[in-house]
Amino acid sequence: MKGPLRSDRDGTALAHRAALALCKSARLLPAAVVLPLTDARSFAAQHALTTLPLERLADHIASSSPLHPIVAARLPMEASEAGRLHIFRPEDGAEEHYAIEIGRPDRSKPVLARLHSACFTGDILGSLKCDCGPQLRGALHQMGAQGAGVLLYLNQEGRGIGLINKMRAYSLQDQGFDTVEANHRLGFEDDERDFRLGADILKSMGFSSVRLLTNNPKKVDMMTTCGITVAERVPLKVGENRHNTAYLATKARKSGHLL
Ligand SMILES: Nc1nc2c(ncn2[C@@H]2O[C@H](COP(=O)(O)OP(=O)(O)OP(=O)(O)O)[C@@H](O)[C@H]2O)c(=O)[nH]1
Numbered sequence: 001m002k003g004p005l006r007s008d009r010d011g012t013a014l015a016h017r018a019a020l021a022l023c024k025s026a027r028l029l030p031a032a033v034v035l036p037l038t039d040a041r042s043f044a045a046q047h048a049l050t051t052l053p054l055e056r057l058a059d060h061i062a063s064s065s066p067l068h069p070i071v072a073a074r075l076p077m078e079a080s081e082a083g084r085l086h087i088f089r090p091e092d093g094a095e096e097h098y099a100i101e102i103g104r105p106d107r108s109k110p111v112l113a114r115l116h117s118a119c120f121t122g123d124i125l126g127s128l129k130c131d132c133g134p135q136l137r138g139a140l141h142q143m144g145a146q147g148a149g150v151l152l153y154l155n156q157e158g159r160g161i162g163l164i165n166k167m168r169a170y171s172l173q174d175q176g177f178d179t180v181e182a183n184h185r186l187g188f189e190d191d192e193r194d195f196r197l198g199a200d201i202l203k204s205m206g207f208s209s210v211r212l213l214t215n216n217p218k219k220v221d222m223m224t225t226c227g228i229t230v231a232e233r234v235p236l237k238v239g240e241n242r243h244n245t246a247y248l249a250t251k252a253r254k255s256g257h258l259l
């Protein structure tokens, strides 16, 4: 699917919005057929379909599911032997998220922190299409060198669209579309991540103020909106290579990254 997608706007969009949000939360392409039915309840019963009341669904989509700390254990790493991995699980059964605490950061001072979004291709495979792998390792090494820090590893693959959709976007990029255009052509926003969960994890670990390792000013704004003080933005410019120069330039031009 390549788009471009054309919008026909008519009447209330409540059901359409909810349908798209459901598709996105299932990591499917945001495409749905919305039909008015005179007796939806018996139609659903006949076809063994699940029914959801629209108003409750809208509330559910707007709120974020509470995250609970499940377990933490010592994890010596190359970047620091004083590592500790914490696992958080949301109540709604969605993705788990991780926090890597390095040293024993003083909770009364701004902690060196990174909100890292999962990138299977960059973090694990060493992909040269993005800068995620060098950013992950660079952040952990800075924290190790300073003796303290916290890296949140948020399972928001592909800026929140999931790995399958990110690969669909990569396939469009192979055809000449840039990272932002590819997302739009699939029906996604530039960035579908919800950073409230990063703020929730920091608060539950006792942090209220950060020195945030990022080039993305929107992350700084989101943290502030969510009640975390960003005492300083610490740039994290690593991993440029001949395969990702255009990608990084697009991020700077279209997404406002300070690169
Ligand atoms: N949809 C999509 N996601 C991508 C693409 N390239 C990398 N990603 C994902 O983007 C996320 C990282 O976001 P970035 O835009 O690189 O950076 P950022 O987190 O906004 O900002 P920094 O804090 O400066 O790293 C990871 O989840 C990657 O999987 C792409 O071309 N398309």
Ligand SMILES: [Zn+2]
Pocket: 119, 121, 122, 123, 130, 131, 132, 133
């Ligand atoms: Zn990446």
